[in-house]
Amino acid sequence: MSAGPAPRQTLQGLAATVIACRKCPRLIAHCRAIARVKRRAYQEWEYWGRPVPGFGDPRARVLVVGLAPGAHGANRTGRMFTGDGAGATLMASLHHCGYASQPESVSRDDGLVLTDLYLTAAVRCAPPDNRPLPAEVARCRPYLVAELTLLPRVRVVIALGRLAHEAFLRAAEEAGVIVPRPKAGFAHGAQIRLRWGARTLLLIDTYHPSRQNTQTGRLTPAMLDAVFRRAREALL
Secondary structure (H helix, E strand, C coil), X not given: CCCCCCCCCCHHHHHHHHHHCCCCHHHHHHHHHHHHHCCHHHCCCCCCCCCCCCEECXXXXXXXXXXXXXXXXXXXXXXXXXXXXXXXXXXXHHHHCCCECCCCXXXXXXXXXXXXXXXXXXXXXXXXXXXXXXXXXXXXXXXXXXXXXXXXXXXXXXXXXXXXXXXXXXXXXXXXXXXXXXXCCCCCCCEEEEEECCEEEXXXXXXXCCHHHHHCCCCCHHHHHHHHHHHHHHCC
């Protein structure tokens, strides 16, 4: 008797797989150490301290790819871009541009709802000094590939920084997207059109909303808003 076809993977199932992942011992050890020691301001928190899955609207047409969870942000709260400076900057912009129901993201149960947008990252564990090793990025790549296939309505991808740009292009190739050769390098505001079967994907680059970039003025709120408004215009 045939066992029948394997059940189709879902975003919820993928999230459970990500949370249970232990492929990178160095990153797992770092996440746990941060969760144990904590930052003084968050001593009352029970840190997440595990890989962090993506989250957002399963019908999203916009996919945002970041670098990795922040040590005291997503590694503390358990939700991407939640609880740190980069998340505050990003969520304010998403709210301004109509993608987020509120301008702040402080915890994974704060009521935030994303509309037409899904947030994920190249690496799902907080890396030491925000510098994942190439092998660690590669081990996480199948999760990004899976998200691409499980978000069939995506038309615009926004890469937050150079590493996210490169990680997305590698994942896109593995998913069957036709990536022009030579691959375009990262540049804030740059756009690349990609073919994926009958679909066209627009990749838009922006500087990462890290405190280093925002406090030095390399990335301003107006610059980030312009990127997300451009994404919305591309969907019209």
